[in-house]
Amino acid sequence: MGTRYSAAFFTEPDRPMVELHQALQQSVDAVDAQMSTWKPGSDLMQLNRAPVGIWIDVPEELATVLAAALEVGRASGGAFDIGVGDLVSAWGFGPGAGAPDPDAAAAAGVVRRVPAHLAIELDLVARRVRKHRPVTLDLSGIAKGYGVDELARVLESHGIRRYLVSIDGELRAGAPKPDGSSWRVALERPEFGYRAAAGVIEIADAALATSGDYRHVVEFRGARYGHTIDPRHHAPLRNGPASVTVRAASAMQADAWATALMVLGPERGGELASALDLEVLFAEHGTDPTDLHQATTPAPERRSYYDQDYR
The missing domain is CATH 3.10.520.10 (ApbE-like domains)
Incomplete structure (x- = not known):
């Protein structure tokens, strides 16, 4: 996710750390593999490339984050919108980050936009997503938080209750x-x-x-x-x-x-x-x-x- 994670916790002094470290690393690697905009093969980027009107199967973790993102989008009246991926890139914050592209920013700014909670449909039970109009999704405002929750889940699954975990x-x-x-x-x-x-x-x-x-x-x-x-x-x-x-x-x-x-x-x-x-x-x-x-x-x-x- 372009940054590092940390996990501080209290546990038995003789606990083997290798297995726990691997589990923590795997948890954030899974989030990165599914939700990164910097990895062309991530599940999110495959969804972005999918045509309008076609149901696309997504992993359970991605479906969970999409559901939460769409709910916050609705509750905030669109102030939180994961459908701004084209704007993120045009302004130099996305993959290949650098200087803003004035032409791309202007083009993205004049498109008649619909917030993601109106542009995509999520079937949480079947874990599938369908776009009703072209939209580029970006989960940078929520995926790291989910990654932190995953770090906490790993520690708790190993019986560790006293911890502080973070990503950025x-x-x-x-x-x-x-x-x-x-x-x-x-x-x-x-x-x-x-x-x-x-x-x-x-x-x-x-x-x-x-x-x-x-x-x-x-x-x-x-x-x-x-x-x-x-x-x-x-x-x-x-x-x-x-x-x-x-x-x-x-x-x-x-x-x-x-x-x-x-x-x-x-x-x-x-x-x-x-x-x-x-x-x-x-x-x-x-x-x-x-x-x-x-x-x-x-x-x-x-x-x-x-x-x-x-x-």
Whole structure:
């Protein structure tokens, strides 16, 4: 997935590590083989190449992630959209990442777009997918979180309950440490080109994910663009928060909602987080986040970005 994973845990001192290490590696390799946009032979890329209207069989893990992604897409009114793969590539964040391609970005931006939760049909029981219109799927906003959950599953299947596993900015903690203390996770200061902790979050039996505009960036015509695509404007998000951190039961959910709330912003995103009982921290540019808080604003009227165009 273009990054590294880590697993810290407590176990018996004489436990053989080779088998456990292999199981952890295999779990993330399976996610990568199924969901990577950087591997032409991945199951996701085969689905992207499939013609419209044809049912395509997919592995159980990919079907699980697709189902979760489509649900977050619906619940967020399209703020989280896995159907922006062509925009991701055009802006230089996809395979062969580099400088944005102005012609490709312009072409992708004028296409009449339908969010993925309206463009594809998923039969979860039969584990098959059918596209109703051309769409390029990208699971970068959710697959790493699922990979973290898979690392946790492996450890728990081996009887290990006290752990902290992570892939990039997504983490999941198991039970507290033997001394009863929670796992301490540094919250990074959201500044481009500068790495320092702004605070510490203590978690146990929970997952954290952070999305921000200060790490994966491209420079284009004198401006800096973060990697989060705004489906409303068919381009990288502008004038959004510096970062969003979400605490949830699973890393997959935290990962997807961090992206969705990044697009929605503090006002609408905070209202939706409150309605969904998500704990979220919005960090604005120039602020020093120190802890998580739960949004408490009233639940918003449910309204999709796409209702006006695709009702």
